[in-house]
Amino acid sequence: ERHPQALEIEARAAEGRLPVVIARNVNRSLQAFGPTDVLLQYTSQMWGTWRFGSPATVDLALAARRAGARFTVFAHELYVPFKRRPDLAVAAATQRLQLGALLAVSDRAFVTTQTRAEMLSRAYRTVLRRPPGVVRVGANALPVPRRLAPGAPSAPRLGIFSTAAVGKRFDVVLESFELVWREFPQAELVIIGNLGPPDSPNVRSV
Numbered sequence: 001e002r003h004p005q006a007l008e009i010e011a012r013a014a015e016g017r018l019p020v021v022i023a024r025n026v027n028r029s030l031q032a033f034g035p036t037d038v039l040l041q042y043t044s045q046m047w048g049t050w051r052f053g054s055p056a057t058v059d060l061a062l063a064a065r066r067a068g069a070r071f072t073v074f075a076h077e078l079y080v081p082f083k084r085r086p087d088l089a090v091a092a093a094t095q096r097l098q099l100g101a102l103l104a105v106s107d108r109a110f111v112t113t114q115t116r117a118e119m120l121s122r123a124y125r126t127v128l129r130r131p132p133g134v135v136r137v138g139a140n141a142l143p144v145p146r147r148l149a150p151g152a153p154s155a156p157r158l159g160i161f162s163t164a165a166v167g168k169r170f171d172v173v174l175e176s177f178e179l180v181w182r183e184f185p186q187a188e189l190v191i192i193g194n195l196g197p198p199d200s201p202n203v204r205s206v
């Protein structure tokens with residue numbers, strides 16, 4: 001439904017129990033609307049796609065381009081990592097194939113970090129029409145004025161959205177913050193989010 005604060009922006013639902021059905025219903029709306037550009041916010045298992053992938057997003061991209069629209073992909077979660085478990089190893093391979101097929105029929109691709117852009121350039125250089133761009137993920141909350149105690153020095157207060165998940169490089173965060181702290185000893189680093197139980201080894205290490 002339309003957002004009550006932006007009623008001029010049209011919204012349409014695309015229902016379906018299978019990814020290919022959802023893609024077909026999205027395409028019906030696109031054909032009725034006649035867009036010049038289609039922007040797809042992509043994840044490897046969007047629309048309930050099974051871990052082994054689906055042709056749904058590729059079919060949608062092909063349909064949009066046949067209708068004369070430029071097709072752009074915005075991706076954050078590209079694919080699952082390779083694991084020793086056989087089904088997860090197959091899923092990692094098929095999700096990479098799915099993304100490659102989508103990039104091959106898209107006009108432009110954007111990812112959320114420079115490292116992901118470099119990774120796409122290396123892995124999919126033969127199918128990319130243009131080098132991937134970077135659109136960074138911004139904070140999804142409005143800033144709140146900070147209330148300082150009378151006479152308190154105004155110092156940088158840096159926040160990072162993250163959790164103590166395996167693979168998170170908090171050592172890099174702390175090393176970077178140390179550079180700030182040397183210049184501004186009153187600076188604060190705020191780790192935002194649920195880190196987990198206090199007795200967790202990851203939380204204790206942070």
